[in-house]
Amino acid sequence: MKYLLSIFFLLIAPALWAQGCFEAIQNGQPVKVICADIPVYFRDCTPNPDPSAVIFYYPGPGKFDPQNFNQNDLLQGEASTTFTNPRSYIITQVINKQGGGGTQVFEQTFEVKGSPEPEFNVQSCSNGFVNFSITDTNYDTYTIDFGNGSTSTVTPGVGISTRYSSPGDYTVTFTGNYDDALACGGSKTTTVTALPLLDEENPTQLNKLTVLRQDDINGSVQLELSGLVPGYDYAVEQYTGDFRNPYREIGLIQNVNAATLTHTINNIDTEEGTWYLVRPVDACGSFSINSNIVSAIYLELSTDELKVDVTWDNLPDFEKYDLYRNGTLLQTFDSDARNYTDLDVGCGQVYSYYIVGSGTDPQGDSYSSVSATLQTEVTSTAIPATPFLLSSFNMNNQIELTLQGTEPDGRTAIERSINGAAYKPLSTVTQPVYLDTEAGVQPVCYRATFTNACGNSAAVSNTSCPVILTAERQTDGSVILTWSAYNGFQSAPNYTVELLDDSGNTVNAYPATGLTFTDNTLSNALQVLRYRVTATSQDGAYQSFSNVVQVEQDALLYIPSAFTPNGDGLNDTFEIKGKFFSSYTLRIYNRLGNVIFEGTNADPAWDGTDNGQKALAGAYAYELTFTTSFGTVKSRRGTVTLLR
Structure with missing residues (x-):
């Protein structure tokens, strides 16, 4: 502190400005230009220096004023400082000699230069090329380490391109250099991607083009693509028909990371059947060989009196067309077809149509184009036929x-x-x-x-009245059938009387004339006779059945008049036989009217005993109660003679 005080008092008197010598030391080396943000100190280089002198340095940036300064700003001896603001600095050396030797002041101007990160742009171009452009102006030159073992030096504003032999990511370092201060350069590192080579022998393939919406403003298409190379953008272009600019870009596919992709483009004009293609583009705006060219198909529907006219339009080239209705293939056409009339439609029905064109490109790859799906409702004013x-x-x-x-x-x-x-x-x-x-x-x-579904009504149909059949059983067992005439055929029908079994199958059929029929040949196999009448039109095309009527036949019972329970195996029991009954109960009475036997069809027949004892020979009364197959309960009474 005594040195500071000494210089303070010495500097009150006018200082002696003289020639001196000092230099800036940075990173251990003398420098003419000081790098910002790196410590620096100043070293005296005066010939034959006074070892007792005390040296101070004023770091600027302006001129040193001996009458007005802050002692805290002074650097004593080789104390270091760090400059952060790039500009010109006036550095003043102050030598304070001991013993009244006075004070000497000497100044030099140093340029302090910063080391900011260089600014630049990078563009990954096709086939391994990468463009670099320097937008920075802070440095005199720039050295680029491309990360592949090669470097290059350029000046501000100059662009340079390099080609990488292999696709992938590379670490690139940009270093800014000063001509007069090599140590002050700044650097910046970035990663660049070298795009793969495009195979022009196997370009991108447009496999399928689908019109999702057919509209001149809000139309949309969907593209199914293969052969894509990740890293490239792909421009989708639509044919304009203008030879000066035949194709215009309608969409850009970005961030491609796979070889196949389905992409939709909206808000475009799809009211024409025109060509579409896809071509890879890079950030440098370079275009490569395009994909195959596929035409969209424009579809139009019109309806008139139970028919739908389907027309379509497109540019070449398809080998065939498949027309679909309601999602099902309706018909296939050759390459020249452009319309079809669908007559197999119903009134008031809504039908949807779309058409698929298929083709093969010169490389032998197949492609297809699908029109938009359109709907139409079939209309008609025609009166339906009378049913x-x-x-x-x-x-x-x-x-x-x-x-x-x-x-x-x-x-x-x-x-x-x-x-x-x-x-x-x-x-x-x-x-x-x-x-x-x-x-x-x-x-x-x-x-x-x-x-019909269009709201058109036919004339009222024919009147149809079915046959009403009745049956009456006569005392002799025959059955008389009577029926009403069938009304509904153009002429009188033919009638057939049918006898049916329990399952409704025809057992016998009898042609009949008029509206009556008598059945004298009664069936011995059916206890219930079921009849119906069939009315058949003269041309045999139509049949109508009457109601079914049922006639119950009497049960057929065989009741012996006598039996001989003598054990000879012949007529030893009083056994009831017959048909057309389902069960019975038999009671045997003696002369006094007492029941001496009671049994059913499930029990053994009467063997001529009374309480286990042989009954006396003679006549015995019986009562037989039976249920017919039709469910009717009936009874019979009589006598049977027991012979011994």
């Missing part, structure tokens, strides 16, 4: 109505008249068959009105 109504009984004596000659997806209003009364609405159905479970077996007639 034909058929009425018929089923085996449960319910009336089934069948409507023929109608169109799909229409509706039918059915009316019914019972016993000649006025027609009343019965039901509205969408199916061609209707079951009337309420009419029962009585005179009934039906008519129907069909309305």
Whole structure:
């Protein structure tokens, strides 16, 4: 501190400005230019220096004012300091001699230069090329270490390109250099990606082009691509038809990281069947060989009187077209086809259509193009044909109505008249068959009105009245059948009487004339006779069945008049035999009216005993109660003679 005080008092008097010598030392070496942010000190180089002198340095940046300074700003001897602000600095050396020798002041100007990170741009180009451009102006030159063993030096504003032999990531270092201060340079490291080589023999393949929405402003397409090279962007282009600029970019596929990709482009004009292609582009704006060219297909639908006209348009080149309706292949066409009329449609129905064009490019790779899916509703003002109504009984004596000659997806209003009364609405159905479970077996007639899906109604159908059959059993066992005429055919029908078994199978069939028939040849195999009448149209195309009627035949019983319980094996028991009954109960009475035997068909027959003792020969009364196969309970009484 005494040195500071000494110089303070000495400097009150005018200092002696003289020639001196000192130098800046940075990183152990004398420098003419000082690097910012690196410690530096100053060393006296005066010839024959006074060893007793005390030396101070004023670090600037302005001139040293002996009359106005802060002692804390002075550097004593070789004390170091660090400059942070690049600019020119006036460094002043102050030598304070001991013993009244006075003070000498000497100044030098030093340039302090910073070492900021260099600024630059990098572009990865196709086929391994990478462009570097220096945007920094702080340094005189820049050295680039490309990370592949090679370097280059450039000046500010100069661009340079290098090609990497292998694709991948490389660490590149940029170093800024000063011509007069090599130690002050700054550097910056970055990673660059060298893009792979593009195989022009196997370019990108546009495998499938699908128009998702057909619109002149908000249209969209979907592209299915293969052969992509990760690292490249891909421009999607649409044909304009202008020879000066035949293709225009409509989308850019970025961040490609796989060889295959599905990409959608929205808000474009898809109202034309025009070409599309894809080509790889790099950050340098270089375009490479494009993909195959595939045309979109423009689809148009129009409807008129139960038909749909389908037309399509596109640029070449497809080998065939597949037309789909409601997702199912409808028809395949050759390359020249451009329209189709679909007549197999229903009124009021909505149908969707799209068409797929398929082709093969010169390299032998297949591609396809799918149009947008369009929908249309079929309309018509034509009156439907008058339907034909058929009425018929089923085996449960319910009336089934069948409507023929109608169109799909229409509706039918059915009316019914019972016993000649006025027609009343019965039901509205969408199916061609209707079951009337309420009419029962009585005179009934039906008519129907069909309305198609377009709202057009046909004329009222024919009136259909099924056959009503009745049966009456005569005392001789014969059966007289009577029925009503069938109404509904264009001419009188042919009638057939059918005898049915329990399962409804025909046992016998008898052609009949008129509306009556007598069955004298009764079946011995059926206890219940089931009859129905079939009305058949003259051309044999239609049949209607009547209701089924049932006639019960009497049970057939064989009751012996006598038996001989003598153990000879012949007529030893009183056994009841026969058919058309399901069970019976037999009681035997003696002369006093007492029951001496009671059994059923499941029990052993009467063997002529009374409480285990042989009954006396003679006549005995019996009572037989039986249940017929039809469920009717009947009884018979008589006598049987026991012979011994």
